[in-house]
Structures are given as C-alpha cells and as structure tokens.
Amino acid sequence: MTDGFTRIEALPAKAARAEYQIEDVLGRRWSPRAFSARPVGQEKLLRLFEAARWAPSSGNDQLWSFVVATAKNPVEHERLASCLNERNRRWAGRAPVLMLSVARMRFARNGRENRHAFHDLGLAVGNMLAQATAMGLYVHQMAGFDRDAARRKLGIPEEHEPVAAIAIGYPGDLGDLPDDLRKRELAPRERKPVAEFAFSERWGRTMLQDDADHDSGGR
Ligand SMILES: Cc1cc2nc3c(=O)[nH]c(=O)nc-3n(C[C@H](O)[C@H](O)[C@H](O)COP(=O)(O)O)c2cc1C
Numbered sequence: 001m002t003d004g005f006t007r008i009e010a011l012p013a014k015a016a017r018a019e020y021q022i023e024d025v026l027g028r029r030w031s032p033r034a035f036s037a038r039p040v041g042q043e044k045l046l047r048l049f050e051a052a053r054w055a056p057s058s059g060n061d062q063l064w065s066f067v068v069a070t071a072k073n074p075v076e077h078e079r080l081a082s083c084l085n086e087r088n089r090r091w092a093g094r095a096p097v098l099m100l101s102v103a104r105m106r107f108a109r110n111g112r113e114n115r116h117a118f119h120d121l122g123l124a125v126g127n128m129l130a131q132a133t134a135m136g137l138y139v140h141q142m143a144g145f146d147r148d149a150a151r152r153k154l155g156i157p158e159e160h161e162p163v164a165a166i167a168i169g170y171p172g173d174l175g176d177l178p179d180d181l182r183k184r185e186l187a188p189r190e191r192k193p194v195a196e197f198a199f200s201e202r203w204g205r206t207m208l209q210d211d212a213d214h215d216s217g218g219r
Helices: 024-028 042-053 074-081 086-092 117-134 147-154 179-186
Strands: 064-070 097-104 138-142 160-169
Touching (some): 042 117
C-alpha cells in the first residue's frame, strides 16, 4: 500500500461505509490529492457542465458560473493555480483541470438578494461530482484560495462571488505525493451517523428505523 505506486482508485479506505444503501456514484466519490497528468478532454468537461446545468435552483435563476483552466494552456492553468493557498497549491497545481466556481448573489430578474445562492451553486457542483464519478474522474473542491486574487486575475465581476476552487482529473499515484499528504490519502473517510443530523418531527429527535412503515415504491 505504501510502495509509492498505489493507484488511488483502488484504496479500500475511501469507499463510503454506508449505514444505509446509496447509489454507487455517491459511495465511490472522494476528494483525492494525487492526480494523474492525463488530460481531460473538452468533451468530457462539457459533459460535467451539462450535468451542472440541469441542477435545480431557486426561481430557476441558474446563478452558477465556472472559470476553467486546463494544463493544455500552462499560462492560464498557472494563473488559476496561483490563486490557491500554499497548502492546496502543492497538490492541486498538478491536476490537469482547475476551476473556480462563482455565484451571482442577486436574482437576474429583479436584482434582489438571493439567500440561496450558495445552496444552488452547491447543487450544480453536486451534479458535476456525480457525473464526474460516473465518468471515472475525481474532483477535489477547495475553500483555500485568495478570493481577491481570483477576482482580479480572472476578471470576476463585482456582483458575482468566487466560491470554491476545484481540481479535476483522473486518479494518480500515491508515490507522486509528499509523505504527509500520502498519509492523509490513506486515511479512512469519516462521517457523523445519520441519527446525528436527521431529526424526526422536532429538532434533536432521533429518527429510529421503524420496520412497520416500509415503503413499497421505488427501489
Ligand atoms: C467547499 C469545500 C471546501 C473545501 N476546501 C478544501 C481545501 O481548501 N483543501 C483541501 O485539501 N480540501 C478541501 N475540501 C475537501 C474536504 O476536506 C473533503 O470534502 C472532506 O474532508 C470530506 O472528504 P471526501 O470529499 O473525500 O469525502 C473542501 C471541500 C468542500 C466541499
């Protein structure tokens, strides 16, 4: 496992240990730091944006935007990488695709504040994550970037908010990572149990599984 050449898609610690059954693309997704240099073609990128496009949004405002730079154009790729903080830049600078997600914070139709802007952008990125996973791509989102630098260097207009930097690519080799990051890559994925955040009827009331009210629909 630590021979330095382990393919990250084969890491057993990374599969979701689900309490209840979920779809494969949700369980297989995780946020790696070891990306292969293999380029991601334009058509694949457009499929990711197509997935984002069909996300729901408040008032169907579709407030999301993405600025993309690929390693095909090293100058532009470096421009986006230079907005990342040092910790992220160490590994994300090697991902063949970097993006910045951007939210318009006011409704296009009336200029009113959109309190759900981040929520809706997150839904679009969520769609992208599922699509990417189904296509064998991995995605790692980052809060660790300089918002002002991103705004300035990428020309983001005033009424739009830079939200997250995103690295995308095919899985790479653990051996490409420095020791400390390799260790994190091998750590199991941890989650709170469902009972800690899904409440029944009132805040704080645990949802207990009730065998008596089985749902016969769906799968
Ligand atoms: C909005 C957002 C910001 C994040 N920022 C960073 C970051 O700056 N650096 C980093 O290494 N990981 C970052 N992450 C990745 C999270 O740490 C990761 O999703 C979380 O630990 C769960 O791991 P998993 O995605 O592998 O399931 C971010 C994730 C999200 C959704």
